[in-house]
Amino acid sequence: MKICCTPRPSTRWHGTGWSAAIRRKAVLASALVAVMLTGVAATPSFAEENYKIQINGAEYEIGLDEPIRVLLPDGQELVISLSQDEFARYATDSFSFFHSNEYRPSRADLGAGIHQTALVTPFGTGVLIQEYSSINPTPLIDLMLTELTKEEVEYGYEYQDSVISRTVGGKKVEGKQAVTTYQDTVWTRSVYAYGKRDSGLVIMTFIQSDYAEQDQKLLDDFWRTLEIN
Known part of the structure; x- marks a missing residue:
């Protein structure tokens, strides 16, 4: 674990063998994370449909x-009468999970062989999953974490990060978790990666302490039901 004012530059780029073009794709994807988060909103599932x-x-x-x-x-x-199950299944060629039917995931083509699925509550708790079809994204963990936290760090939030890992259906996903704190505001953001030779996933979760009581279940349900193909 480290505590600092600004995240240290990542060393995970060294030795990846990535070309300049592939690195540009990676930087573009990380920059789009911050952009997408500003525009992402929950899509409630209404009974009036x-x-x-x-x-x-x-x-x-x-x-x-x-x-x-x-x-x-x-x-x-x-x-x-017509009723809906409490949970709905969301699936792509790369992964699947179940989520409360209160919200609907959205999917976007970010270009450069990257697709992103977002599931976010009105309080900003959520999951972002990026699918990569041309590169192994495991070296992106530090870069993504920086994009998710840099504005808060620049503002003066205290920053802590630690190495984390999970096992998903026998597959190990590894990453880092960052906790940013300013007065009574605490954000916890996690970035995991699962990579194959020329493809993989980046999985990001984020939650603020003020809304943990009502929103933690979304993250718990996601991890409990996630399957990686």
Whole structure:
């Protein structure tokens, strides 16, 4: 663990064998993290969304948790309701996880062979997962952590980081966690990486202490159900 005013420059770039073009991709991806976080917002799942069902060729509109009555030609009346499971599954070719149906993940193409999935609450707690199809992103951990915390460090937040790891379905993901503190405000941000020869994932989580009680479950559910392909 280290305590400092500014994060130290990463040494993980040395010996990667990355070309200048690949390094530019990596820097672009890390810069986009900060940009995406400013524009990312939770997408609630509303019960008002309309669906249509067909019964014997006849079409009826129905909303979640809004029962409707349907009168059949023979005079029989049906009461039909539509409900949603508490959890929904989100999956890509690289990973999958379950999340509360209260929110919906969003996915964006960042270019340069990078796709990003975001799941964020209104309080700023969330998960960002970046999929890389042309490079092994494991050397990006320090760079990503710097992008996530640099504004706070420049403002004067106390900064602590430590090495962390998790096992996800038999696969080990390693990374770093940063805790930034200013007065009563405490942010905890974690960056993990899982790499193959020319591809991999960067997984970022973040939560503020003020909202940990209501939002920690989102992170717990994510890690409990995450599968890496």
